[in-house]
Amino acid sequence: MFIQFHKEGAKIILGATFTATAIIFLADGFISSNWIRMAVQVFTLFMLVMILQFFRNPKRITTINDHHIIAPVDGKVVVIEEVFEPEYFKDKRMMVSIFMSPINVHVTRYAVNGLVKFSKYHPGKYLVAWHPKASEENERTTVVIENRIFGEILYRQIAGALARRIVNYAKEGMQVVQGTDAGFIKFGSRVDLYLPLGTEINVKLNQKAVGGKTIIAIKK
Missing domain, CATH: 1.20.5 (Single alpha-helices involved in coiled-coils or other helix-helix interfaces)
Known part of the structure; x- marks a missing residue:
């Protein structure tokens, strides 16, 4: 193959x-x-x-559905909790965090269809990805997509201890398609999703997620 x-x-x-x-x-x-x-x-x-x-990039066929938020990356679900998001929303959100090991595919895919409302790169440290302060202090990008069903969804690419470059294709004003290529984290290791409170989460802690395939959340 x-x-x-x-x-x-x-x-x-x-x-x-x-x-x-x-x-x-x-x-x-x-x-x-x-x-x-x-x-x-x-x-x-x-x-x-x-x-x-x-650097492998397996072909993934995503079943596009505005009522689903799909996994943006391959990896393991390590956090599902209500948190305060300080950069964009400045209020409480439900966070789902996916950790990528060095053997995972590191392509980032758009979790939803919609309009890119916000996209910002932050230089920073290279703490291990599971460090409590990694999402605030490590090199990272923050992207917000407005979806017609869920409203505004934020995802954050976070560099790990080995990462030295995050690639982000999302630009403000772009219309993006669920499951398509959103970027890459070179030797990096974590993506956090921030969802509206009350969103029905469809995954469990320690579950394996497949980028472009696994349904993270549902809104009927």
Whole structure:
């Protein structure tokens, strides 16, 4: 089966492939010890495979439904709670947080159809993604989409300890389509959704979420 890679990984994949190929060939010529040469080559291939899998972009067909909020990323649901959202709403919201491990797909997808009302990048720290202050102090982007059923939905891409770049395609005034490509977190690890109070949550803690597929919330 053909594996698709996200466009944000093109330069990194090209560089990693060239470097890995060079190391493998140089090891053949310069390392006389068989076991050391083999160890270097196997480790190099392993690192290349890890980079390739990180930037994979599997094709997902989303069943578009304005009565559903879908998972924006792959990962595990680690938080479902009522919180105060201080940046945009400045009131209480229901937050659903999805944590991505290094082996998850890191493509961000739009959780709903609608109009982008707000989009802002914040430079910051690189605390581990599960740190209580990560959503306020780490590098992050905040995006608000106005949907005809749910009203305004906020999602926040949050960098983790390894992340060094968040890619966000949402621009204010754009009309976006549920399930389509909204960006990428390079070696990053968390997305928070802020939903109106009273929203019917359709997932549970520690549940695996599949970006573009899993229904996070429902409004009938």
